[in-house]
Amino acid sequence: MRYLTGLAAFAALASPAAAERITVTGEAIDTWCYFSGVMGGADAVQGTAHHTCALWCAAGGIPVGLLAEDGTVYMVLKIAADDAANGGDMLLRIASHVITATGEHHVRDGINYLIVNDVVADAGIVNLTHEDYGVVPDFAIPEPKE
Amino acid sequence: MxxxxxxxxxxxxxxxxxxxxxxxxxxxxxxxxxxxxxxxxxxxxxxxxxxxxxxxxxxxxxxxxxxxxxxxxxxxxxxxxxxxxxxxxxxxxxxxxxxxxxxxxxxxxxxxxxxxxxxxxxxxxxxxxxxxxxxxNLWTKDWAARNPGPAAEEGPWFRKDPRVNAKIAESGWLGLGLEADEAFLKEYFQ
Structure with missing residues (x-):
């Protein structure tokens, strides 16, 4: 019996984990700049300061994440029927927006994933980081020609 | 066990x-x-x-x-x-x-x-x-195949991407709208 219990525990952990239905509110972020530190601190690569770069990265196929208030980042794999998480139009539409989404939450090897069933609210871009950080990276906005 | x-x-x-x-x-x-x-x-x-x-x-x-x-x-x-x-x-x-x-x-x-x-x-x-x-390094080659017109122009893909440029034209570099952009840019590039 103990042997079977051990096997069951192993099988449960080795198989795809069961999804949990959740509702989460967070900002749609560019995950590479956020986790790699390539542009500096995490606070500077959110919101308005980083909006142009967030568009580039979303269009470039870098995974978009939902940064929740508690700091958890959910990797967005699908939004409703749209599975174009590799640079799809929907990702450009929500870049830097604070949205509330319902969906299936999966956790595997320490990473959180979200399969969004529905975006129930979109507060738009409300994280005004340009007031503190200007533009990140600083070349994102080309200097106007004289 | x-x-x-x-x-x-x-x-x-x-x-x-x-x-x-x-x-x-x-x-x-x-x-x-x-x-x-x-x-x-x-x-x-x-x-x-x-x-x-x-x-x-x-x-x-x-x-x-x-x-x-x-x-x-x-x-x-x-x-x-x-x-x-x-x-x-x-x-x-x-x-x-x-x-x-x-x-x-x-x-x-x-x-x-x-x-x-x-x-x-x-x-x-x-x-x-x-x-x-x-x-x-296939990404930019794939992008160029999907965007032959912009790819033929000078500059990196992210300055020429039609979808990105359409979003910036619609809601600005900060995403807050063109009016907010104008006020910010005037100060930022002073």
Whole structure:
């Protein structure tokens, strides 16, 4: 019996984990700049300061994440029927927006994933980081020609 | 037996990248947070299929994000970035290998205070057993094929991308609208 219990525990952990239905509110972020530190601190690569770069990265196929208030980042794999998480139009539409989404939450090897069933609210871009950080990276906005 | 099962369970629950995969790596260093060189064998998987059993026959035809199921420990690694310093992800470069066993070389990144697992930048990839590596730099070639007009113009892709430029024209560089942009830019470039 103990042997079977051990096997069951192993099988449960080795198989795809069961999804949990959740509702989460967070900002749609560019995950590479956020986790790699390539542009500096995490606070500077959110919101308005980083909006142009967030568009580039979303269009470039870098995974978009939902940064929740508690700091958890959910990797967005699908939004409703749209599975174009590799640079799809929907990702450009929500870049830097604070949205509330319902969906299936999966956790595997320490990473959180979200399969969004529905975006129930979109507060738009409300994280005004340009007031503190200007533009990140600083070349994102080309200097106007004289 | 319970203890063994418990230890096994604990090992499986460990965040990815707890081991050192730097042996033999020839990856370029980028100086990123928590950066570690990492060369390993893995199966390229469709993340939606792997996690949720949503499995189209063609791995989503390039639309989806892909993962690397590492052979050594079964960890599911998220490749976020290809080898180009151009705001470009890894899924397009890995798509030709979806469902196949590959060897990849690159760097794992991520600070343990921010994330319990590291993410991957793939710089080189080859099928297991193949002699030659391919550089993970297909993204811009794919973009140019999809955007021949802009690709023929001067400048990097992200300055010319029609979708990005349409969004900036609509809601500005900050995303707050053209009026907010105008006021900000006047001060920013003073």
């Amino acid at each position: 319970r203890m063994i099962a418990g230890l096994f369970a604990a090992a499986l629950a460990l965040p990815a990248a707890a081991q050192d995969f730097s042996a033999g790596s020839e990856a370029k260093e980028w100086g990123l947070l928590g950066e570690e060189k990492a060369r390993f064998e893995a199966k390229v998987v469709d993340l939606l299929c792997e996690l949720a059993g949503d499995c189209p026959a063609d791995c989503g035809a390039g639309r989806r994000q892909l993962g690397l199921l590492r052979a050594a420990d079964g960890a599911l690694i998220v490749p976020m970035k290809n080898g180009q310093p151009l705001f470009t992800g890894a899924a397009t470069d890995l798509f030709p290998y979806c469902g196949k066993d590959v060897e990849v070389d690159g760097v794992l990144v991520g600070d343990e205070e921010q994330t319990p697992a590291k993410f991957y930048m793939v710089q080189m990839v080859r099928e297991v057993g193949a002699a030659d590596w391919a550089r993970a």
